Amino acid sequence: MSATAELRSGAMTAPDAPPRPALSVEGLTISVRAEGRERALVRDLSFTLAPGETIAIAGESGSGKSLTSLAIMGLLPPPALRVSAGAIRLDGEDLTRLPEGRMRAIRGNRIAMIFQEPMTSLNPVLSIGRQLSEAIRAHAPVSRTEARRRALEALKAVRISEPERRLDQFPHELSGGMRQRVMIAMALALRPDVLIADEPTTALDVTVQREVLDLLRDLQREMGTAIILITHDMGVVAEMAERVIVMKQGQVVETGPVAQIFAAPQQPYTRDLLAAVPRMGDGSGAPAPAAETAPVARLRDLCVRFDIRGGLLSRVTHRVHAVEGVSFDIRAGETFSLVGESGCGKSTIAKALTGLVPHQGSIEVAGHRLGGLSPREMKALRRDVQIVFQDPMAALDPRMRVGDLVGEPLLIHGIGTPETRRARVATLFERVGLARDQLDRYPHEFSGGQRQRICIARAFALQPKLIIADESVSALDVSVQARVLDLLAALKREFGIAYLFISHDMAVVENISDRVAVMFMGQMVEMGTRAQIFGNPQHPYTRRLMAAVPVPDPGFERPPLPRLAGEVPSPVYPLGKAPRRQILRDIGGGHLVVGAAAEGR
Amino acid sequence: MLAYVFRRLVQSALILLGVSFITFLLLYVLPADPVRQIAGRSATPETVENIRRQLGLDQPFIVQYGRYLAGLFHGDMGRSYLQKTEVAALIMARLPATLLLMLGAIVAELAIGLSLGVLAAVRRGGALDQSLMIASFVAVSAPQFVVGLLLLYVFAVKLGWFPIGGYGHLSNLVLPAMTLGIMGSGWYSRMMRSSMIDVLRSDYIRTARAKGLGRARVLALHAMPNAILPIIAMIGIDIGIFMSGIVVVESVFGWPGIGQLAWQAIQRVDIPIIMGVTLVSACAIVLGNLLADLVTPFIDPRIKLR
Amino acid sequence: QDYTPDPNAKPGGNIVITYKDDVATLDPAIGYDWQNWSMIKSIFDGLMDYVPGTTELRPGLAESYEISPDGKTYTFHLRKGVKFHNGREMTAEDVKYSLDRVTTPATQSPGAGFFGSIAGYDAMADGSATSLSGVTVLDPATVKIELSRPDATFLHVMALNFSSVVPKEEVEKWGADFGKHPVGTGAFKLSDWTIGQKLLLTKNADYWRAGLPYLDSVTFEVGQEPIVALLRLQKGEVDIPGDGIPPAKFTEVMNNPDEKKQVVVGGQLQTGYITLNVEMKPFDNVEVRRAINMAINKDRIVQMINGRATPATQPLPPSMPGYTKEYAGYAFDPAKAKAMLAEAGYPDGFQTQLYVMNTDPNPRIAQAIQQDLAAIGVKAEIKALAQANVIEAGGTPKTAPMIWSGGMAWIADFPDPSNFYGPILGCAGAVEGGWNWSWYCNKDLDAEAAKADSIVDPAKQGERLALWSDVYMKIMQDAPWVPVFNENRYTMKSARMGGSDDLYVDPVSIPVNYDYVYVTE
């Protein structure tokens, strides 16, 4: 649309040759220099990308996907990492040999990138408008107002709500999904030839992921951008890409058209990868809900509210009604899942259960009633309830050895001698599939999946009655996720532990839960057994959640879904006001649904 | 915001009250009698007693303090024992100079410290980084009197670029502000270096580079504002640290600020002046901290003042 | 009797004088540090005055005076036509008002004690009177002052700044701030005072001494570090560094022939001494005190301060009347001192403390003293404190065994031997809060001193001085002090300054007599 873009595409049109690749990578090898030795992290990677095409790079964590994309951008962190062989060609020019000045002109302009982590990839102190127009002005000599106009256009293109207002907002004022849209707008503002999207949706919940993926596809159709999509989610691959490259340990395992790979994977690794993908069904099969055993946790009318202060004397003026009147039981030995989109209050329930936030209503866990417990009783309670957090890196003290971390609960509760403790930790390590000789390492020396296993080992150390897993597998790649889920199932079978499983991934939930509760804005909208929820979803919100899950089948035709681009409704109310309580009705067999059938957003 | 400022001001007032009480108490128990200073060497014992009574120094501590406070509320800081002048007048005559000097010093130390810190962070581990590290320690360890005299000798006497001491022109300000700022620049360059190293590792810097921005722009626009955040609070603390340096710097450069006033007052136990200067400097520190806290949200929109 | 004007003197010009400390006040009833002393002298006049550059009395605002035979009544005839800076003519009422003012307790004058001999002083001091009964205005040009006892120093007292004549209406107008808005009859008037920066004195065109002052104005810049002041003098920006030549620069200046020419050396009515607290063991033993006197190596101390002093033998400085020239003092003889200590019962010496003010060079001098004492086995711990704390310790009974007086040393208020006795060696000062830090109180000497001071007749001056000399010799027998040195004054002036060298080491107007100096360019 812009003059520059037209000029360039005109220049590119060669007389009669076959369509030139937008980008080609030839024998790319990336090495790291550590302790005086050079080690290849990515070896001999080659592929070409045609204009308008989408290639997916899939593979387990640490297989070199991000490094490849950084190499293409010329952003490998010096001096440790460098491209040691091969070439990356754009218009016949080898980007690996380009001086920084010329490379800078290409970055953002011809090749743009969306990073894995939308939360940290935007500069927190600059307004959205500023960050957008800056990208535009870096490559096109336009005035400030013109840049702002184009920025607004870009924001409109990504269908963000209230685009004018966003220009003057700051990243922290936007939700994760909105930030990712801003990132996309930024990347596409200059209509690059190539867009690299490194796990653009991993950090987002399903509904938002759905929207972002749709958006990317629409934009690509409109602008003809070639996309390199990096992901470990085979569902996303199936929906988005034409061709796929499967990587493992820095090397290509298999490559080919998506349909072909999904239909007939040639390599065992690819087969494993596909097998590990959790698929949604209709809730049938597998274990029946445990019988009416005694509950390990009873929540009655749980409310958690956070005060917002303001005014001259900093009185409470508003409250966040994070959890509002939630009641349920978790029975011994069952897996109870809590689903719902970001901010609906799932983590808050988990925190209330472990006594990390004050609450109203009643919570009984393992025979103790929370609230007003003495420190000793609290400590005793903690033997019975353990939590595995979403982000394992954040939950582990980075300055302690993992062996000490896992052994710490034993030490705190005075169990055993140093020798027996160490032995027990070693057993736990083996149990979760880690090696004994890794005991003396530090958290940052493990991969994400390994770290999560360390957290699980720690949670199991005391053999609690209830383990809360708060988004414990969301950030893991499929194969690791599958391993962790298997591990959880095995431990449950072995020790009869009950789980409170918090997730936004409906497919995972379906695969492991006994019972499921769906939350929306701090309240429960539907609850029932797995079969009831997945086989017979009643509430429209539940249905929406399920419809948003990407399907790992290239042939799948997605029914059109109304696009939403609003803000998540806010659970903040002025003092004295409270959200309307939803009333759950039993529609048979313990399947609870919010009253009015026409309930919507 | 307004509510925040209001609450902070109330807190500040309480802090000032605390400062005034402690100072008054310390001066009260100090083993030195101001009256003998006033009365001078040929005074007879009855003259001494007379003066003591007139100044109310024969009263119990609480009464003296109460009177002082009552005076303060009427804007009366008392009269200097030895200079026989309104303390408020003495301080007001000298305060602008000190504030100017502090401002100059803050500008100097930030300009030097921050830019060197950024330089060291960018050239991390290199020879430049190492020499800047040593330089920052020299800056922190150098006695200000010697630094001041050296600067004066080299730049004013030998090179004649600046006047030898004096007050009134911008050219007068340069050397004293530098002297006072040098120590701080050492601190700031160290702080800035480590803060900058953290920021340079962050994702948004990578994003900025991915946009194709130039190196200078990335540093100045994206890295600096973030790296400076942990340092802003230091600037508030700084004003307190300046107070002792100011005595030396003002005397070397003949700068007519409150430092010299305070120094003379301490030497001669001129209690009203000591009290006045202490309160004024406490005010400056408290306001400086408040200002630092108020500025932060402008640089970091995430911070809400509550 | 009077001063011959300098034939080369040229009127006009401005000079710059620097000081480190702020000028406290120019109220003549209050100002009592050596910095404002000379400034007040130039702004105000008293009935009496000194011949410039000397310690010789001459009449000031009084044209002449008479003393009654019993020495108790003084009648002063005032000069006519002398005007205050505000244009009003000065009268005898002003003289009376000024003396009343300085002796009223409300004024808080540190000099009130000097007027103790005027009849009615006691009633003033205890607040029962508001006017000195001994001072009467006979007519607008004559004032009579009656004393309650004969006082040989009375004319000197009348030359003190405290006796300056001030205009009542201005004092009442400014109240406590008169010190910032001084109005007198002197050669200069204050025309600008920027607190903390500078003062400007300008010539009083109506000055009653014809042809004076020479200078148009004098600028005092305050807050100037002495070293910096010297640098500025070398650059020609400053004419006189008020704080003198800083020790750190002294050798450099003296080794530079050009700069040395600008230095003026003179004596000073000053003695640096160590007090030995006679109320504290072991200094209650006179033998111990004598031994200490013999242990101090005064030459070494003088060498250490770059020879800027002369070793002292007795309390009085050499230029003071009453000084005993033939007295050699205690000889430096550590061996004998040690023997004397042994005899007094301290063969192994003893432990003691030496208080000292904390500004250079005093701690250094104290350390030299400490080393000398160590040589005879006396271990003295140095307590270097702020001036106020040393004064406090000295005036508290049985607290400070030894004090080095430097920095607070006695510079005479007026050139008379009595000035070295009363507060610092007499019984009157040996009280709580007093300045007699050796707590030496000898009733016989007090009587002898009183006797000397009642000899008013100028003809019997010799007899009086002999009595004083005797008093100080007896003091040296009892040895409550170790007189260490008499400081010389080293003043520096810019090359353009004119006038006799005496004016630059004026014993009364320190650092310089502004009224008589002039500039040559």
Added chain:
Amino acid sequence: MTDVISAEAAPQPQGALRRLLQRKLALIGLALIVVVTAGAIFAPWIAPFAPEDQMFDGLTLEGAPMPPGDKFWLGTDLLGRDLFSRILFGARTSLVIGVVANGLALLIGTLIGVTAGYFRGWIGAVLMRFTDLMMAFPALLLAICLAAIFTPSLWIVAMVIALVNWVQTARVVYTETSALAEREFVAAERTLGAGTGRILFRHILPHLVPMIIVWGTLGISTTVLLEATLSYLGVGVQPPTPSWGNIIFENQTYFQAAPWLVFIPGAAILALALAFNLVGDALRDVLDPTQRGRD
């Protein structure tokens, strides 16, 4: 062969010390600290003269100090005392001030900052308001008053310096601790049942170490100079006891006439501060497990 690999994979417990000793700069720093400490301890045997001995030939006839030379290696001071001997003995004072007093200040500041930052609530509020108050209070005045009320001696001076110097540390530690207390791993520890003490000492304090090291090393020269200021005001270490700071202060006006009197003790302070910084920097990297493998 296998040995080498396993040694790399699993670090030995003594690894920290070993890695510290592998750093050249840290070794230089350590050596300097050892030299200074040894100099201070063995001063009576090393020093060619007694530090308070005012020698006759230590001054010129005009009373000027002697420049560095054969007899007086580093020259003499204004009283004719041997500067080298004074520097050696002065190391005792300065080490006590720079290391003990500064360390104590760090300790107080850290304790107060950590407590206030972790507990919030009224304890935190009270502690931080107190810190604010102390910050608003001119430190020098407080030092002067305290030192004047208690008779000055080295240890009193050290205490006084510790009592006025903790404030800034408390402030920054407070900020850092409040941020740490919000981190998820602290919540995780709490859910394990870890007590307050354990969380504070095992999990929060180690994270403060880098910052404390920076403040500690920068604080060395600041405290040594503060001691000198106090001496200068007569409320510090009393003469003739030497300290590096008071040697500078006594002689600072002579920086032209006798530069050795100012610059030699100045260099000593600088060297000590630098040495601690070199060791501190290295220690910080070595103690930080997340820095392992990087260089």
